[in-house]
Structures are given as C-alpha cells and as structure tokens.
Amino acid sequence: MENIFKRFGAARRFDRRARTEAAGSATPWRETVFVTCPKCERRAARQNWAESLYVCPNCGHYQTIGGYYRLSLIFDHGSFRELNERITAADLLHFPGYSEKLLIQKRKTGLSEAVVTATGRIDGMPVVAAVLDSRFFMGSMGTGVGEKVTLAVEYAAAKKLPLIIFSASGGARMQEGIFSLMQMAKTSAAIAKFSAGGGLFISYLTHPTTGGVTASFASLGDITLAEPGALIGFAGPRVIEQTIGQKLPDGFQRSEFLEEHGFVDQIVPRSEMRATLSKLLRLHTTAGRRHA
Amino acid sequence: MIIKDVLQQVESIDARLCELKGDRTAGALAEVSRLQRRRAELLAGCIRLKAEDKVFLARHPRRPKIDDYIAALFTNFFEQRGDRQCKEDASILGGIALYKGQPVTVIGHRKGSDLAGNMKYNFGMPGPEGYRKALRLMKQADKFGRPIITFIDTPGAYPGMEAEERGQGEAIARNLAEMSQLTVPVIAVVTGEGSSGGALALGVANHILMLENAVYSVLSPEGFASILWKDASRSGEACEIMKLTAQDLLKFGVAEEVVPEPLGGAQLDPNALFASLDAALEKNLTALRRMNGAALQAQRYKKFRQIGQ
Numbered sequence: 001m002e003n004i005f006k007r008f009g010a011a012r013r014f015d016r017r018a019r020t021e022a023a024g025s026a027t028p029w030r031e032t033v034f035v036t037c038p039k040c041e042r043r044a045a046r047q048n049w050a051e052s053l054y055v056c057p058n059c060g061h062y063q064t065i066g067g068y069y070r071l072s073l074i075f076d077h078g079s080f081r082e083l084n085e086r087i088t089a090a091d092l093l094h095f096p097g098y099s100e101k102l103l104i105q106k107r108k109t110g111l112s113e114a115v116v117t118a119t120g121r122i123d124g125m126p127v128v129a130a131v132l133d134s135r136f137f138m139g140s141m142g143t144g145v146g147e148k149v150t151l152a153v154e155y156a157a158a159k160k161l162p163l164i165i166f167s168a169s170g171g172a173r174m175q176e177g178i179f180s181l182m183q184m185a186k187t188s189a190a191i192a193k194f195s196a197g198g199g200l201f202i203s204y205l206t207h208p209t210t211g212g213v214t215a216s217f218a219s220l221g222d223i224t225l226a227e228p229g230a231l232i233g234f235a236g237p238r239v240i241e242q243t244i245g246q247k248l249p250d251g252f253q254r255s256e257f258l259e260e261h262g263f264v265d266q267i268v269p270r271s272e273m274r275a276t277l278s279k280l281l282r283l284h285t286t287a288g289r290r291h292a
Numbered sequence: 293m294i295i296k297d298v299l300q301q302v303e304s305i306d307a308r309l310c311e312l313k314g315d316r317t318a319g320a321l322a323e324v325s326r327l328q329r330r331r332a333e334l335l336a337g338c339i340r341l342k343a344e345d346k347v348f349l350a351r352h353p354r355r356p357k358i359d360d361y362i363a364a365l366f367t368n369f370f371e372q373r374g375d376r377q378c379k380e381d382a383s384i385l386g387g388i389a390l391y392k393g394q395p396v397t398v399i400g401h402r403k404g405s406d407l408a409g410n411m412k413y414n415f416g417m418p419g420p421e422g423y424r425k426a427l428r429l430m431k432q433a434d435k436f437g438r439p440i441i442t443f444i445d446t447p448g449a450y451p452g453m454e455a456e457e458r459g460q461g462e463a464i465a466r467n468l469a470e471m472s473q474l475t476v477p478v479i480a481v482v483t484g485e486g487s488s489g490g491a492l493a494l495g496v497a498n499h500i501l502m503l504e505n506a507v508y509s510v511l512s513p514e515g516f517a518s519i520l521w522k523d524a525s526r527s528g529e530a531c532e533i534m535k536l537t538a539q540d541l542l543k544f545g546v547a548e549e550v551v552p553e554p555l556g557g558a559q560l561d562p563n564a565l566f567a568s569l570d571a572a573l574e575k576n577l578t579a580l581r582r583m584n585g586a587a588l589q590a591q592r593y594k595k596f597r598q599i600g601q
Binding site: 090092093095096142143146147150172174176177178179180181182183184185186188189190191192193195196211212214215216217218219220233234235236239240243244248252253261262263 | 455459460461462464466472473493496508511536540541544546593596597599601
C-alpha cells in the first residue's frame with residue numbers, strides 16, 4: 001500500500017514537472033497569452049501552441065520541448081516513474097569552471113542532468129524511455145548522461161522491456177574529456193548487449209542530434225525515427241564548412257536528408273509520435289523474449 | 293614547450309656526430325665525447341614533459357607509423373582493402389599477419405609520412421568506408437578466431453560532406469557496438485594522437501596500451517579550444533587541462549599499460565620502441581589468449597561499463 005502511494009507521489013511530481021515545462025517556467029517560454037515563433041516571428045495564442053504540441057501553428061517550426069513534457073506526451077497518464085533521478089554529472093577532471101556551470105544549468109532547467117529516464121506504459125504496453133534534453137548543456141553526453149542511458153538500457157534488458165531513446169545533443173561534453181568519449185563505447189556496448197538478447201530499441205532523433213551521440217546509441221536503433229527538420233549528423237555544419245571551404249546546401253544534415261540517404265526509417269511528426277510508437281510496440285510483442 | 297627546442301639541438305648534434313664519424317684524431321674524439329654528453333644531458337631533461345610537448349611528439353612527422361609497426365613486429369602481412377559496399381578508404385590500413393607465428397588481424401589509422409602520403413591517406417582521417425572496412429576485417433577475425441590488434445593515430449574522423457551523406461556517425465556507432473561483442477582478444481595501441489570518435493571506433497578493446505608520448509582525447513586540443521573558448525590558438529592551454537597523456541589515462545583506468553619510449557620520443561630510436569612494444573604486446577596477448585570468448589566479451593563490457601560509473 002505504501003508503495004502505491006509512493007508511486008502515485010512520484011507520478012504526480014512527474015506530471016507537475018511536465019506541466020511546468022509545457023507552461024514554460026523551465027523553458028525560454030514566458031507566461032504570456034501570445035507566443036512568438038523564433039523562426040517565422042509570427043504570434044500565436046499559447047493555447048494553439050499547446051494544442052499543436054509546440055509546433056508553430058503558423059509555419060510548422062518544431063520548438064524544443066522539455067524531457068518531462070515529452071514523456072508526458074507518450075506515456076499513459078499516471079503510468080510512469082522516473083529512473084535514477086539523482087544521478088548527475090561528475091567533475092572528474094576538476095575542470096575549471098565546470099561545477100559552477102553545472103549549477104547554473106541545473107537552476108535554469110530544473111533538471112539534474114541532460115537526460116531524463118523513465119519507465120511507463122504506452123497504450124498499456126510497458127516500455128523504458130530516455131529523453132535527452134537539449135536545454136541542459138546542449139544535451140551533451142558526459143558521465144552522468146552515459147551512466148543514466150546505460151542504466152536505462154540495462155533496466156530494459158533485465159525487465160525484458162522495449163527501449164525508446166529520444167536523442168537531442170550537441171555531442172560529447174568537453175568538460176569531462178576522455179570520460180565523455182568513453183561514454184560512447186559504454187552506451188553502445190549496452191545497446192549491443194541488449195540487442196543480442198532480442199530487445200527492441202527505437203531511436204527517435206530530434207533537433208539537434210550530433211557528434212558523440214550520433215556516433216553511438218542514437219545510430220543503433222532497430223527502428224530509427226526522426227522529427228521533421230531536425231539537424232542530425234556527426235560533424236557540425238560549421239566544422240564541415242571550415243573543412244571544405246564552402247557553404248553547405250540547404251537541408252544538408254536535416255531529417256529529410258537522412259531519410260533520403262537511408263539512415264532513417266520514417267520521419268514522424270510530433271502529433272503522430274505517440275500513435276507511431278504504440279503501433280511499433282504492437283508489432284514487436286515478441287521482442288525481448290528470445291532468451292526468456 | 294621545451295621539446296621542440298631540445299629536438300632541434302639534438303638534431304644538430306646528431307648531424308655533427310655524423311660528420312665526425314670515422315675521424316680518429318684526438319680533437320675529434322674529444323668533441324664526440326663532449327657532444328654525446330651534451331646530447332644525453334638534453335634528453336635527460338625530457339623525462340618530465342608537459343602535455344603540450346607530448347602532443348608535439350605524438351604528431352611528430354618522423355614518429356613511427358602503422359607501416360613501420362607492421363614491418364617491425366609482424367610477418368607475412370596480407371593487406372585487405374575495401375568495405376564491400378562503396379569504396380576503399382586508404383586512411384585505414386588493415387589485413388592479416390603473423391605475430392610470433394600466430395595469425396592476427398591488424399588494423400590501424402594510416403597518416404602517411406610525407407605530404408604526398410598525407411594527401412593520399414587524408415591525414416589519417418577516415419570516412420565511414422574506412423570504419424566499415426575495419427569492421428569487416430574485425431568480424432572476419434572473429435569468425436576465424438584471430439586476435440585483433442589495432443593501432444590508433446588520427447586527428448579524428450573526416451568532417452566532410454560525403455562522409456556525412458554516407459553515415460559517418462552510424463559507421464562509428466556500429467563499430468563501437470560490434471567491437472563490444474567480439475569473442476576474440478582485442479588490443480588497441482594508441483601510437484600517436486587518438487582524437488574523438490574517429491579514434492574510439494578502433495578502440496573498444498580488452499586492453500588499451502598507450503605509447504609513453506601518445507595522447508588520447510575527446511577532441512583535438514585545437515578543436516577543444518575552439519569549441520570552449522572560440523579560439524583554436526589556445527590549444528596549448530587546452531592540452532594541460534584536457535588530461536590527455538598516457539599517464540593520465542593509465543591513472544583513470546582507461547589504459548591498461550604505458551609502453552616506454554626512448555628519451556626524446558620514439559622517432560629518435562624506433563627500434564628501442566619496437567622492442568618495448570613487442571614485449572608489451574606479447575605479454576597482453578598471452579594473458580588474453582587464456583580467456584574464452586564469453587570471458588573476453590564480459591571483460592570488455594566491464595572495462596567500459598565502469599568508466600564514469
């Protein structure tokens with residue numbers, strides 16, 4: 001009984017965070033009736049933004065959304081619980097200024113790291129999900145993110161649950177040096193092991209997915225989905241332009257470009273995200289049962 | 293940075309010693325012994341090098357390259373080219389060879405030792421085809437039960453348009469995942485500069501050995517400085533705070549062993565380096581050969597699993 005209360009308590013906390021994120025207090029969104037799109041610069045009622053899941057009602061621009069809010073969009077109401085909430089970054093190199101920066105990021109976003117991991121149900125089907133949150137340190141992967149993602153993968157493997165990871169990252173977190181780089185190997189090895197056991201991994205790429213995250217777990221999905229117009233690549237556009245000494249064509253490294261080049265199964269609009277995931281889960285009801 | 297200056301002085305001493313060779317006059321002999329003393333003194337000052345000096349040595353144009361390691365440590369090398377999907381990427385060299393009479397698969401970054409070679413091998417910056425070739429050879433090694441030895445020396449994966457179009461990120465990710473599942477011994481030797489995912493894509497090994505003056509980092513110091521401070525010229529400063537030396541990585545538990553180099557760097561006496569690397573390789577390979585496939589997989593998983601846990 002006590003357990004159930006604990007569970008509901010956690011779910012309520014989760015809900016509250018998702019609502020705050022959607023309402024804007026932990027995002028650049030201010031509490032106003034009208035919201036201006038950063039892309040087309042036209043205004044629309046907040047209500048309309050919310051109904052379109054923060055895709056601009058005028059131009060279709062995908063606004064960045066918070067991790068808790070995204071999870072609240074896919075999970076059955078009240079069915080989810082956060083995993084390893086307390087794990088946070090470690091300043092293993094004693095990097096000048098890093099601890100202070102982490103504190104600022106934490107205060108700014110209300111997150112403890114750039115990823116939120118949780119378990120819950122989608123149309124009654126239990127899954128493990130992780131969402132990288134680009135508002136925290138550009139969603140960069142250091143030891144905190146690597147450890148949380150790995151624990152989520154290992155949890156999914158142990159419970160024989162499907163795994164969904166929403167990526168959004170600037171790449172490896174520079175301030176954690178070689179430890180950040182090694183998180184690529186760690187997370188990829190965890191996915192490989194999970195996969196060898198027959199687990200289903202759906203990788204959902206959102207804006208922006210670059211660097212060390214692209215070059216590790218984000219590219220290892222059994223199914224790879226992408227949000228429209230997301231920047232997805234290994235090297236950043238600026239680095240490529242410097243290397244080749246010319247401007248990149250429009251649409252280079254966008255979701256549609258990746259689909260065209262064979263690296264994405266489907267581009268899925270945010271409005272269809274939940275239904276698509278539900279359909280895929282239903283198509284994989286035997287996943288993870290290979291060694292059961 | 294002190295090493296650049298020291299190496300210049302050593303070079304001019306070596307040139308003079310070369311001139312004096314065979315000269316048996318008392319004056320010449322005296323000069324030879326004086327120069328040799330001076331040379332030893334200069335090199336003795338290289339016992340404690342700064343990270344920036346090590347980066348300089350790791351990138352030294354005359355530092356031994358993968359071809360040299362293959363020639364010195366292996367026999368019967370047979371090169372295997374192509375990824376069987378798109379093309380041959382010469383910035384990665386790979387094939388089968390004998391090590392102490394036993395077949396092994398050898399794979400490594402190839403930089404070239406002069407400008408023409410640098411251009412031909414794209415300065416050791418592979419595209420996805422290079423990584424896919426490497427993976428093809430590794431899976432073959434797994435099939436035939438051959439240990440894999442990789443040599444890491446790259447400024448990073450190539451950041452170009454075609455590389456992106458063909459899935460640079462996917463290629464690296466696939467290598468990381470597949471390498472973690474290999475059932476044969478994998479030893480990675482960081483011989484020069486190991487930068488970013490482009491290095492790691494050959495680095496998911498049971499044991500990582502680092503040459504004494506090799507460096508291994510999340511990004512090149514220049515890239516690091518330009519991302520963090522928008523100023524690539526502060527790379528010297530970056531070297532110090534990045535903790536990228538072999539000694540740092542040994543302390544962090546990322547590397548298992550540091551392979552000693554001759555004072556002043558491997559380029560001054562490659563044979564001395566080959567001897568110490570040979571000994572380290574043999575020791576590590578012998579230890580890993582005692583383990584079965586499942587144990588090798590488990591040890592490799594655990595090694596990376598506990599980094600930053």
